[in-house]
Amino acid sequence: xxxxxxxxxxxxxxxxxxxxxxxxxxxxxxxxxxxxxxxxxxxxxxxxxxxxxxxxxxxxxxxxxxxxxxxxxxxxxxxxxxxxxxxxxxxxxxxxxxxxxxxxxxxxxxxxxxxxxxxxxxxxxxxxxxxxxxxxxxxxxxxxxxxxxxxxxxxxxxxxxxxxxxxxxxxxxxxxxxxxxxxxxxxxxxxxxxxxxxxxxxxxxxxxxxxxxxxxxxxxxxxxxxxxxxxxxxxxxxxxxxxxxxxxxxxxxxxxxxxxxxxxxxxxxxxxxxxxxxxxxxxxxxxxxxxxxxxxxxxxxxxxxxxxxxxxxxxxxxxxxxxxxxxxxxxx
Amino acid sequence: xxxxxxxxxxxxxxxxxxxxxxxxxxxxxxxxxxxxxxxxxxxxxxxxxxxxxxxxxxxxxxxxxxxxxxxxxxxxxxxxxxxxxxxxxxxxxxxxxxxxxxxxxxxxxxxxxxxxxxxxxxxxxxxxxxxxxxxxxxxxxxxxxxxxxxxxxxxxxxxxxxxxxxxxxxxxxxxxxxxxxxxxxxxxxxxxxxxxxxxxxxxxxxxxxxxxxxxxxxxxxxxxxxxxxxxxxxxxxxxxxxxxxxxxxxxxxxxxxxxxxxxxxxxxxxxxxxxxxxxxxxxxxxxxxxxxxxxxxxxxxxxxxxxxxxxxxxxxxxxxxxxxxxxxxxxx
Numbered sequence: 162x163x164x165x166x167x168x169x170x171x172x173x174x175x176x177x178x179x180x181x182x183x184x185x186x187x188x189x190x191x192x193x194x195x196x197x198x199x200x201x202x203x204x205x206x207x208x209x210x211x212x213x214x215x216x217x218x219x220x221x222x223x224x225x226x227x228x229x230x231x232x233x234x235x236x237x238x239x240x241x242x243x244x245x246x247x248x249x250x251x252x253x254x255x256x257x258x259x260x261x262x263x264x265x266x267x268x269x270x271x272x273x274x275x276x277x278x279x280x281x282x283x284x285x286x287x288x289x290x291x292x293x294x295x296x297x298x299x300x301x302x303x304x305x306x307x308x309x310x311x312x313x314x315x316x317x318x319x320x321x322x323x324x325x326x327x328x329x330x331x332x333x334x335x336x337x338x339x340x341x342x343x344x345x346x347x348x349x350x351x352x353x354x355x356x357x358x359x360x361x362x363x364x365x366x367x368x369x370x371x372x373x374x375x376x377x378x379x380x381x382x383x384x385x386x387x388x389x390x391x392x393x394x395x396x397x398x399x400x401x402x403x404x405x406x407x408x409x410x411x412x413x414x415x416x417x418x419x420x421x422x423x424x425x426x427x428x429x430x431x432x433x434x435x436x437x438x439x440x441x442x443x444x445x446x447x448x449x450x451x452x453x454x455x456x457x458x459x460x461x462x463x464x465x466x467x468x469x470x471x472x473x474x475x476x477x478x479x480x481x482x483x484x485x486x487x488x489x490x491x492x493x
Numbered sequence: 494x495x496x497x498x499x500x501x502x503x504x505x506x507x508x509x510x511x512x513x514x515x516x517x518x519x520x521x522x523x524x525x526x527x528x529x530x531x532x533x534x535x536x537x538x539x540x541x542x543x544x545x546x547x548x549x550x551x552x553x554x555x556x557x558x559x560x561x562x563x564x565x566x567x568x569x570x571x572x573x574x575x576x577x578x579x580x581x582x583x584x585x586x587x588x589x590x591x592x593x594x595x596x597x598x599x600x601x602x603x604x605x606x607x608x609x610x611x612x613x614x615x616x617x618x619x620x621x622x623x624x625x626x627x628x629x630x631x632x633x634x635x636x637x638x639x640x641x642x643x644x645x646x647x648x649x650x651x652x653x654x655x656x657x658x659x660x661x662x663x664x665x666x667x668x669x670x671x672x673x674x675x676x677x678x679x680x681x682x683x684x685x686x687x688x689x690x691x692x693x694x695x696x697x698x699x700x701x702x703x704x705x706x707x708x709x710x711x712x713x714x715x716x717x718x719x720x721x722x723x724x725x726x727x728x729x730x731x732x733x734x735x736x737x738x739x740x741x742x743x744x745x746x747x748x749x750x751x752x753x754x755x756x757x758x759x760x761x762x763x764x765x766x767x768x769x770x771x772x773x774x775x776x777x778x779x780x781x782x783x784x785x786x787x788x789x790x791x792x793x794x795x796x797x798x799x800x801x802x803x804x805x806x807x808x809x810x811x812x813x814x815x816x817x818x819x820x821x822x823x824x825x
Contacts, residue, residue, distance in 0.1 A: 255741060257740075257741030257766060258740040258741030258765065258766040259740075259766075314766075395757075395759040396759075399757070399759075408589075408590040408591075409587060409589030409590030414759070414762075414763055415763060416763060417759035417760055417763065420759065421756050421757055421758060421759050421760075422756065422757050422759070423755065423756060424753050424754065424755060424756075425727075425731070425753055425754050425757050426753060427727040427728075427731075427746070427749035427752065427753050427754070427771075428749055428753075429771075430746075430769070430770075430771035431746055431747060431748060431749065431771030431772060431773055432771070432773055433590065433771065434589060434590040434591075434646075434770075434771050434772055434773060435770070435771050436768055436769070436770045436771075437762070437768070437769040437770070438762075438766075438767070438768045438769070439759075439761075439762035439763030439764070439765065439766050439767050439768075440763060440766055441763055441764055441766060
């Protein structure tokens with residue numbers, strides 16, 4: 162089958178090539194991919210910035226498709242079902258944190274950027290009926306991460322002030338949509354006026370361009386501080402977030418695209434009783450809750466652009482350059 | 494009455510002097526001080542490191558004594574009662590964080606390092622019967638801070654691994670004693686072998702001297718990581734604490750005697766889903782819960798040394814130099 166693999170010898174580090182499929186183990190299913198979606202993780206893998214990178218692996222964590230083959234022990238009723246895949250494998254029983262066997266689909270296990278993917282049957286969820294294939298493929302990883310950040314970690318309540326930084330990225334997009342659906346007063350930030358216009362169109366009341374040096378004082382004027390901030394950048398902007406957090410508030414971050422901060426205002430954290438919390442993906446319970454929520458609220462992921470597999474390099478470069486608003490989707 | 498006041502013109506910045514008492518306002522009581530205790534806050538005030546420092550104020554947040562006079566509206570039954578004082582004023586209703594009118598007894602309001610102190614009647618709690626006056630005076634501020642850090646913020650559970658850094662300080666001492674009484678597996682650290690011996694005598698299973706460069710690997714060997722870490726130092730040691738936190742664990746800090754850290758390992762925080770939380774003092778509910786707990790478990794504060802008011806400078810210097818194990822008490 163055709164698949165997008167990581168190949169360090171290629172100048173693009175990517176190779177669309179024929180990959181041998183294998184037989185199913187008991188409890189596994191084969192899913193014919195209708196659409197797959199990119200995450201920053203795929204780009205980090207391409208750049209070799211992930212631990213245990215292996216050449217030749219099929220990339221991709223997000224996918225939606227149809228069950229075409231089932232392994233021993235799997236219910237026959239699943240054949241031909243339209244599904245999405247939970248890319249978080251072996252989280253374990255602890256809701257607080259993934260266990261030592263945790264794995265994400267797409268490295269080192271072959272992922273979704275292929276004509277088909279093999280996964281354990283318990284990773285399958287019914288495709289939300291209100292979504293296209295592209296939308297369904299865009300949901301899993303970023304939707305899961307945003308939902309856990311907002312609910313299990315952030316415990317957001319209706320009427321609270323929520324700031325989602327970096328609108329445009331997949332997790333940020335879902336955090337904004339979920340936050341609005343949960344009744345929060347949602348603000349978002351970006352360096353792109355165009356992206357902020359798109360956020361306003363979604364119903365976001367307040368937007369901030371963080372290139373504007375006054376954004377912090379403006380944010381405090383408008384909101385009097387945020388109960389919850391969802392961030393994926395960290396770096397020295399963490400101290401700006403500490404300034405706009407309401408006393409007793411939380412900053413939950415799911416990544417650190419700007420790296421480590423070079424200082425931390427400790428006194429403000431303890432005196433204002435702030436919580437700075439890290440989060441990654443989510444448990445099976447989080448995924449189940451997220452899918453129910455998305456179905457109930459009829460939320461549709463925002464699709465930035467759809468590429469064919471032959472345009473994989475272009476798609477990855479768009480992710481690398483941060484040009485997208487919403488999810489970048491690839492179809493076989 | 495005699496009182497220890499802040500006087501910037503004195504070389505010691507302290508002056509034991511006669512201070513005019515005032516009449517009671519409605520709802521207030523006068524407490525004759527039997528014993529008072531020092532907190533780092535008093536030393537910060539002496540060094541001018543607190544906001545809104547005012548010369549001439551009577552220092553001291555911790556005190557225990559006898560009600561000798563009651564203001565209008567106060568129940569006559571309170572006269573002659575033996576009490577301790579909750580030094581947290583006007584916390585407000587929000588359990589997450591103190592409100593804008595929050596104040597700590599002892600600056601700018603006259604405090605407990607005096608022959609008597611005036612406080613609102615709702616700050617009084619019955620003196621725990623199993624404590625001496627010196628012990629009762631040692632409990633309020635540090636006991637409250639430690640209890641909130643462990644329970645409301647840290648949500649410590651029996652059997653969990655708890656690390657309390659900097660054994661010797663007031664809050665650390667209570668965090669160790671409360672942690673043991675709550676059934677946690679308690680470890681503590683210090684740079685002083687002598688202090689660590691005292692911790693072992695309390696029942697602490699594992700102690701670490703943080704001057705030993707191997708303490709991190711030793712801690713990981715013995716405990717496999719801490720569910721909760723209570724710290725008052727921060728500085729660059731925060732990154733050591735991040736290393737010894739169990740995935741899903743919490744670091745709660747109530748102060749930052751070492752100042753701000755010069756970096757922060759963001760990736761470890763989000764991948765291990767750690768929580769870094771600030772805490773300060775506690776709500777009225779926290780204080781009430783703490784006093785009940787201390788009475789139920791018959792916990793007695795550790796007293797480092799008792800000084801007369803005329804030895805105030807010596808007492809403050811001992812706090813400044815970090816020589817104490819347990820609370821430094823002053824008696825009029």
